[in-house]
Amino acid sequence: MTEDVRQIADVVAERIETLILDGVLKPGQRLPSERQLSEKLGFSRSALREGLQLLRARRIILTEHGRGSFVAKLMPEPATPLMHLFSEHPRTIYDLLEVRALLEGESARLAAMRGTDADFILIKRRYEAMVELTQSGKEIELREHAKLDHAFHLAVCEASHNPVLVHTLQSLTDLLISSVFASLNNLYHRPVQRRLIDRQHARLYHAVVDRLPEQAKRAAVEHIHSIRDNLMEIEAEEQRIHRASLRLNGW
Amino acid sequence: MTEDVRQIADVVAERIETLILDGVLKPGQRLPSERQLSEKLGFSRSALREGLQLLRARRIILTEHGRGSFVAKLMPEPATPLMHLFSEHPRTIYDLLEVRALLEGESARLAAMRGTDADFILIKRRYEAMVELTQSGKEIELREHAKLDHAFHLAVCEASHNPVLVHTLQSLTDLLISSVFASLNNLYHRPVQRRLIDRQHARLYHAVVDRLPEQAKRAAVEHIHSIRDNLMEIEAEEQRIHRASLRLNGW
DNA sequence: TATCTTTACTGGTCATACCAGTTAATAAAA
DNA sequence: TTTTATTAACTGGTATGACCAGTAAAGATA
The missing domain is CATH 1.10.10.10 (Winged helix-like DNA-binding domain superfamily/Winged helix DNA-binding domain)
Structure with missing residues (x-):
């Protein structure tokens, strides 16, 4: 174990x-x-x-x-757990998404170029798992949705055959999820946005397996950009994160 | 203390x-x-x-x-000390440089777009410190050269005004330096390569301060690519890292 | 030969004692 | 009254020993 x-x-x-x-x-x-x-x-x-x-x-x-x-x-490095202290500084989330768009775009591009048949089989499997979940219409937890979403992006990324890229992106993704969990949850429960995300995944999937590097890159970048835009919208509505009012001798 | x-x-x-x-x-x-x-x-x-x-x-x-x-x-994240275990797997170094080229290119591009006058003053200062050291003709340690080199790249990167980018790059740079220290030292002591690197720095510097985003990007990417090519050459000559033959009950 | 039991490993936690560095309070001297 | 020195009380650091709890291997039995 x-x-x-x-x-x-x-x-x-x-x-x-x-x-x-x-x-x-x-x-x-x-x-x-x-x-x-x-x-x-x-x-x-x-x-x-x-x-x-x-x-x-x-x-x-x-x-x-x-x-x-x-x-x-x-001022820790990415993947350091405390980076999400910067969740109070919304600019950093968008900085993170900016870097992520860059890396996702490149990873999609390389995946379209370098992906093997085995890679594409796995990507297809992950993509279909997402589609199946979406079409089931069930009310699902973010965790499960994020898990499938992540598995799909990871499969694409691994098809780039650059482990440094894979791990850098993983760090940024973990950081993003831990920082704006509530906002992402909000996002995934909005039908319009969810359908948009599904369409973007479809475009990314087809571009990669059809070996269209520049299209794959564009699809990945647009996907991240739309997530960014959505988070900005949600943020304008949401309350700031409630902060514990604990005093040390009272907790 | x-x-x-x-x-x-x-x-x-x-x-x-x-x-x-x-x-x-x-x-x-x-x-x-x-x-x-x-x-x-x-x-x-x-x-x-x-x-x-x-x-x-x-x-x-x-x-x-x-x-x-x-x-x-x-398969640790960037900045994890054990990443340099992969120094024995040369492919990973080149994966790292591939990701670094991507990030350096983008950071140079953003620096050319977003850099403030204060940023450019700092970049100029860092650049001139490198030039001064190079022209002094003194035999210098890699550490000092790397320090100035790093300060220059850092100033360019910080002019991108994206702290996530700054820190991701720092992690990868630290990782690179710790992994292939001897090879970089070898590289910096070769006059031909050193002059090439100096010219690349000049191109990068001018592209950033002249606010030419695509040229800045190209200069940064080519710089990293030439480092990669040089390391491949050096590696073909160098011996493999000598490995301790310690047995646990003998150490 | 397979399964069950026992033994001996492993890591995990605790209590206690004491060492060593730092800080604050008090007393003494200037 | 101020400054300096000393002492006490904090802080973290290390050690010892005991015991708990999970796992693996060895031995016995069916």
Whole structure:
């Protein structure tokens, strides 16, 4: 069995990340001491320290002997979990989509050029799974829809035969999903937008398997651009993310 | 004081990473047990476990309750330290350069479009620092040259005003430098290639500050492509990386 | 030969003690 | 009253030992 069982260290790390994401802990601010955190969270100090090491490894916190642990001042790389702190800065989401459009376009183009028959079989399979789900008319969770959507894009991307491209895009996609989950959920539940997305997927699919590189690129770029436009619309309606009003000695 | 004091956890992580990089430990292989590692490395089991958590956080190892810890089968994201495991698979370097060409081209294009006067002042300053170093004729370390080279590319990239692009490129650049350091050093010490690179930098610089987006893009892409071509040449000459012949019970 | 049980591994968590660095408070000296 | 030095109380870091819980391998039995 793979490593999906959570340890206390994982719980600790997630709790502290949540405090940071909610703005309860801010960059530069000192965390409560290990002894305080241990008592408050109800874990031993050694298990807690293991959780803090996870955060250290990810450069989310810095610890200094004798002084304390501090929330790092972040300008992390993509794929760093804390990039979605920038979810409060909507511009960054659009920056991310801009880069993603570039990479998706290129990956679609290369896929149309380099894809093997096996690649195309897989792409077709993924595409048909999406179509089937869409046509079932069932009310589905975003997670399932996103899973199929992602599997389709991943199959296209892997057909580019450039693993660096694959992984860079994965990082950006994970980042996007984690940052604007609620907005994407909103988007997928709107019939008009959903049909548009389905048409875009169809165009992308056909362009790739028909080996039309420039068309594949255009389809991919337009797809990302329409997602961007839709998110801008939704954002204009949505409330800002509710921020926890927890105080440390009250949580 | 900042967090530069090494803990035993850091030492443990580095030792195990070294074993992986040297090929002594291979993906999928089980690590020695915690108790064995603890005894062999001479640290307590709790400190060792903290080190293993660092590796877990970085997804370099996977631990499973009751089974053991295993070297992860790696296809990590850019900026993950273990990406340079792929330095033994030359194809990945070229994949990386392919993605980098794409991003550098786009960033140059956007810089030519979006750059402010302040951006251009900085770009000019960085460019002239490179020119000055080159013309000094001094025998310089790669590190210093790479630093100026990087500062120039960074200034161009930041003029794109897309921080996601900036950080994605930084990750790939760091990865490239750490993976093929010796080859880049070799490259920079070859006069013909160095002059070619200097001319490419000149073209890129002028295209950006003269606000010629498509020319800037082309200059950036050609620059990366020539680096790629040069590395291929050098690689054909170089020896393969010497691999430690350590056995675990002998180290 | 297959299955079940037991043993011996593995990692996970905890409590306790003490070391070592830093900070703040207090006392003493200028 | 201010400055300096000392002490106490914080902080993180490491170690030891115990025990829990999951997994794998070995041995016994059917």
